Amino acid sequence: MADVTVDQVADAMFDLVSSMKGKRDLKPMDVSKQMMEKFGDEVDKKMCKKALRTLIDSGRLTYKYAGGSYVTLPEA
Amino acid sequence: MTEMKYKTPLLDELEKGPWPSFVKEIKKEAHRPMVQDVLGQVERSYEEHISHWKHGGLVGVMGYGGGVIGRYSDLAHEFTNVAEFHTHRVNQPSAWFYTSDALRTLCDIWDRHGSGLTNMHGSTGDIVFLGSTTQAIEPLFKDLTAAGWDLGGSGSNMRTPSCCVGPARCEWACYDTLDACYNITQNFQDELHRPFFPYKWKFKFAGCPNDCVASIARSDCSVMGTWRDEIQVNQAKVLEYAKTVDIENEICDFCPTRCIEWDGKTLEIDNSNCVKCMHCINVLPKALKPGKDRGATILIGGKAPIVGGALLCSVFVPFLEMDPDSDYEDLKELTEAIWDLWGEHGKMRERVGEFIQRVGMSNFLEEIGLDPIPEMVMAPRSNPYIFFDDEIFETEE
Known part of the structure; x- marks a missing residue:
């Protein structure tokens, strides 16, 4: 299997957060854990942090505070 | 108006x-x-x-x-x-x-x-x-x-580290709190601005055990200045103080480990039993000073009572050299090990002190890779029911 790129992880993260919209808020660590489960050894915490940062910096995802910090889709 | x-x-x-x-x-x-x-x-x-x-x-x-x-x-x-x-x-x-x-x-x-x-x-x-x-x-x-400013921390991330005035204005500072605070702030910018933890994490840097920033009560990681050699004593100044201060009552009797003796001429300190409470140094500031071999004690797990009850930090590393040239690598390494473990297994809104209570100190230490030492014991055991491991009985048999 070819090496997984940060962009691929970012896209998978975005899909995950989109699919959970309105159902459950996800913490950054929840998202990362699911990515490590999905991609296996090819993805580690560091890579997940990079992917998440790409999503946040581009505005595709945003942080939300509700007693704790979560990642979510920006308001329309 | x-x-x-x-x-x-x-x-x-x-x-x-x-x-x-x-x-x-x-x-x-x-x-x-x-x-x-x-x-x-x-x-x-x-x-x-x-x-x-x-x-x-x-x-x-x-x-x-x-x-x-x-x-x-x-x-x-x-x-x-x-x-x-x-x-x-x-x-x-x-x-x-x-x-x-x-x-x-x-x-x-x-x-x-x-x-x-x-x-x-x-x-x-x-x-x-x-x-x-x-x-x-x-x-x-x-x-x-x-204008050269930046936002601080909020949410489930590393909160803005803070420190006492340290060597800038205080002769008791056992390390450069200002430099350490600045270094840690710069090094962990990602953790300061991007929440990745179960809950908040606070660093506080206190130059000596007087703890002017209340680090032991208000932070998850207290970096508290200390020394491991002998308290510096100027006997001539002690004699001067003796004219106005009752050394026996106000110094010796207030020492928590009774490790100070005064015969009317000389102040003797049994430094091996000193617990660095700072009382004698605070009362006789011109006569006593912290030792020369200075560094910091790292304490973990304090918090104010927001979600659960209040916790005080407890000792993790009794002495760590805080040389600015070392770039505080040991402190950073320890911090990252704790973050990895707590980040992965901590529950939502669970501070690291509560996490340690939940999983047990021995499990926590094992995962972090630290050996248990007597300084980590917060208080002597008060429970009279002592359970021996099976292997002890086997050996006795």
Whole structure:
């Protein structure tokens, strides 16, 4: 299997957060854990942090505070 | 004097007396519509015994997950000027040293974008700007960063580290708290601005066990200055103090381990039993000084009582050299090991001290890779029921 790129992880993260919209808020660590489960050894915490940062910096995802910090889709 | 939009008899009570009054200070800015509505809404809260602020949400600057705390009025239809009243945390300089220019710059920026109300400083140490609209957040951040400032931490991330004045003004500082605080702040910028933890993490740097920043009670990681050689004693100065201070009663009898003796001429300290409480040094500052082999004790797990009860930090590393040339690598390595474990297994809103209580200190140490040592014991065992391991019985048999 070819090496997984940060962009691929970012896209998978975005899909995950989109699919959970309105159902459950996800913490950054929840998202990362699911990515490590999905991609296996090819993805580690560091890579997940990079992917998440790409999503946040581009505005595709945003942080939300509700007693704790979560990642979510920006308001329309 | 500015005419008040609302009558505030309850708040007015808080202006009476000789002590500082936040109401008095807020009223100085009452020429601003936002401030008038703050007074109106807070008065209403005092009448109804309920807060009318809502907290949280999506507000922030692009790329950051902390630094701006969303605050909204639930009486927005009535107090329209505070419908959005967001708080901004600005990373303070180490030990809160400012020039007048720096303060003026901050105030000018805040005057342009917000209510003009500040809190100098918040409990964690940040400069706190109270009250802006959502629209003002990005322009405010742009002006702050252009002037060399940055936002501090909020949410489930590393909060803005803070430190005592350290060697800048205190001869008892056992390491350079200002440098360590600045170094750690710069090194963990990602953790400061992007939440990745189960809950908040606070660093505080105290130069000596007097702990002027209350690190042991208010931080998850307290870096407290200490020494491991002998207290420096100037016997001539002790004799001078003896003319006005009752050394036996005020020094020897107050020593928690009774490790000081005074024969009327010489002060003898059994340094092997000294627990670095600082009492003798505080009372005889010209005669006694911390030792020369200085560093810091790393303590973990303190917190104020927000979600669960309050916890005090407990010792993790009894002595760590804090040489600025080392770039504090050992402290960083230990911190990252703790973050990895707590980040992966911590529950939502569980501070690291609570996490250690839940999983057990021995399991925690094993995962971090530290060996248990006697200094980690907070208090002697009080439970009379002692359970021996099976293998002890086997050996006896």
